[in-house]
Amino acid sequence: MKLPLLLGAAAIATVALISSKSSVQGTQDDRFDPTVEVVNPVVELPIELVHAQPFELATPERHTWRVEQPSFSSGLVLVLEADPAGLMPRQVAEPVLYVGDQTAQRINTGVPSGQLVVLVPDLTLADLADAPIFFGTAMLPEQVDAATIAAELNAARSLGVDGPGAARVGQVTDATVYSALDLDDLFFQVSYLIEEFSPMERDLIEGFRVTRYSFK
């Protein structure tokens, strides 16, 4: 369940670069220039499906990653693989991740592993096969509305981005349903998936496993 060799090599190189940066804090390193903007994320930041698993919530939540903020209580948890350089969290606008006609909610950063864990509200395994997975124009997801999604999806399709296909979905699916109280509980459960795919994100993982109080 790995990306093609070329992308994988790039990912490894980037991880090495990030590691070296981390170890030399306090020194200047001009090899990586994050001010370089990605012009066409659909093409420049390919992303592959590596895991799919359904979830259900006992308490509906709002999908805050688009303007309409629809309520949802089910969907899919996906693990996607991409060049970690493209996943590096930014404070400025980032390419928005789409799965079909929905914005995906990132749960981890995917750095440095290149393994990004997301949830997609109201998406089913059946629909996933035909849902293109792509990075669209850099902006804030909360400012993305249905019209934007449609336009981004059309643009991606015109560039030849298709869904992963039924066969791929079949290969990567774990049909065990996450059954959670709410998103917080789902994140607690998904923390083990993150630990499997992106184990270096220790603070994030542990932050999902803390004592739960019943807030009023």
Add this chain to the structure above:
Amino acid sequence: MRNLPNPVGALIVSAALTTVVSASDLKLDGQTSLTKDVGTTLQVDLTGNAGLNAWLLIDFTAGPASLFGESIPLGLTPQLTVVPMGQTDGNGLVSLALPLPTNPALAGTQFFAVGTLRDAADPNGFDFSNGADLTLTAPAPGAFVDTELAGNSLAIRPFFENVRAVNAGSTLEVSIDPLDHPTLVGQAVDIYITDPQDAAGWDANPALVQVGPLGVTTVTVAATGVQNNTWLVDNGGLVGPTGTDLSRGYDVIIDVDQDGQLSAGDLIDGYGDAAGIHVVRDTTLPGPYSVIEATYSGGTFFGQNTFYPANIAELGVLPLVVISHGNGHNYQWYDHIGNHLASYGFVVMSHQNNTVPGIETASTTTLTNTDAFLGNLDTIEGGVLEGHVDGNNITWMGHSRGGEGVARAYDRLFDGQFVPSNFTINDITLVSSIAPTDFLGVNSANPHGVNYHLWVGQADQDVTGCASSNIAQSFHLLDRASNQSQSISLMGVGHAWFHNGGGFAWATGPNLIGQGPTHAIVRGYVLPLIKYHMLDDYAARDFLTRQYESFSPPSVVADAPGVEVDLQFQDGVENGNYVIDDFQTNTAVDLASSGAVVSSNMLAYSEGTYDDGNTTFTNIGTDTFNGFTMGSAQDTTRGIVFTHNASQDFDLTFDIPAADQDFSNFRDLSFRACQVTRHGNTIAQLGDAEFFVELVDGNGNASLLSVFATGAGVVEPYQRTSCGTGIGWGNEFETFRLPLEGFTVDDPAFDLTDVDKVVFRFGPNFGSSVGRYGLDDIELTSN
């Protein structure tokens, strides 16, 4: 007072008695009969014909007696004293500020005075004025000379800075300007450092008890010069604060009559509620309390990492600091702030922040987590915090997207778009943004009138500050703050070093300092910042207002040697500032906001919005406001920019409106200034730039101070590349506060009650020979 000169005495003896109507007029403090306290200064005004030599005759009896054949209202006793007054001016006026004796035993003594002018047109050659009398009184209890005494000597004029705070272990000096205290010249006085008392305390207990290890310092006041009247009174031995206090206060007294009591005529620094000087702790070091860290969740996006003193049960109600992390960051990455502040008695809660969707969602999690925290104190940690968190005194700190989020959260409260259950907008004491983005712009990312603070790392590789993106220009938020605001900008500091999560530093540029030294600065600065705003700590203000080069925590200096730290500070409107020009109104280049007429021979002078006109910092000449990133095109922040070369001296002059010329009730002349990045003149003298400020009073007396009197000059932009061609990052504003009293040092004639012009002087004779600057927020401050 000097004895009568012999030639005049001879004339007295030989004169014959006549009665002449006087043409001249004498006034003492504008009156002909008055009472006045010993130790004060008497204003003497004598008017007559222009261009005549004048004297003031003073005696103990009223006469009348004959002089030059003329009857004058003086006894002409052997105690008669003659004081030369100089020459009448073109309007026939000559004035004298006459210091009265300080001895309280003289209370009740009456003096009589007559002015005289050597006037050839007068039949006897002298024009005698009317008589005037003065009765000395004792000061009311407590009416001592309450003045600033303590501080540090300076190498340049005004040669001394009066301060609120010194670091523990640092030397302390006391200084007076003998021109302000002429009666003390030649006199031996004792200088005491005592435990502080307020006015009531001193009135009830005036005994002076020295506490400094050097003992009482006895000095003799020299006739001239602040430098000759600056004395070391402590060599670092004063005891610093205990407990969670930021500082320990002391009062400083010059015991003029050396009686060991605070008595009339003595000088005291600290007679009021605030102590005269504060010895502050190293603010980078932890406080006295052990800290408990708790990490828990109250549900979706209610993950919280809370720090509180282990002995909180004994501590009453503590202020709350809420931290909202940035995008891709984690709520557990602010231990360096949480542990530090909690060790000084604050409760700090860092929460999961929903930053990836955007700023609106981030602001929601700031609001909901604050509300939920306050609403669940009986649940969190078994209720240990219940009754110990002050929900009426909250600071919001946010990082990057979270830094914009906290401003947006405040804006939503301001607009009534979010109504919390457990706090109100009035409970937000301070909003502090660390390297914030500006996605939402002026209408939403807006701190309005809350106390606002900004942190910026000039090496930030994410929220870069480059002209190419308004989203990445943090200073927008600072200039939107409409009331009290301040910033700290750190050269060599990257985006990620503000948290403790490690990983990619997001840092580029020269002299990178790393995470550890960055955290030392954060700890050293956040404590006084929070103390100042949340606990009204008097001494903490010095950390925010004085140049870093003048005052900073010693461990920061040790941990980050050579780091450049630049501060801006603007008082709120409630402090009664007088704005000479903030360039927001009266936008013509020749008219200031105050109505002052502006004249200038500066080159390439322009007034406009502080928004770089294109997408780079490249110096192309046509981009008038190159390097300015204080606002977007939608913002209203304005200022001026100008150039000077070495061909001559240049000036920028503000003619102060007549009604506003009394500067004596203000403490400082404040303004912010920057060098313009990548400009040839900036590059030509790369380093701290110098210019001077001159005040000119109504009599034409001019007095100059260099910006270096604040401890440093105008810093050059951070020498970082990219964002176009050339070297140099965004224009780096700093606030300069020149003490108005400093303009009177060694210049007794200068009149702060009648300041006609404020002149900024540049050029070969006034510091740096060339330069291009931004200048803004020129105002008088009271605090």
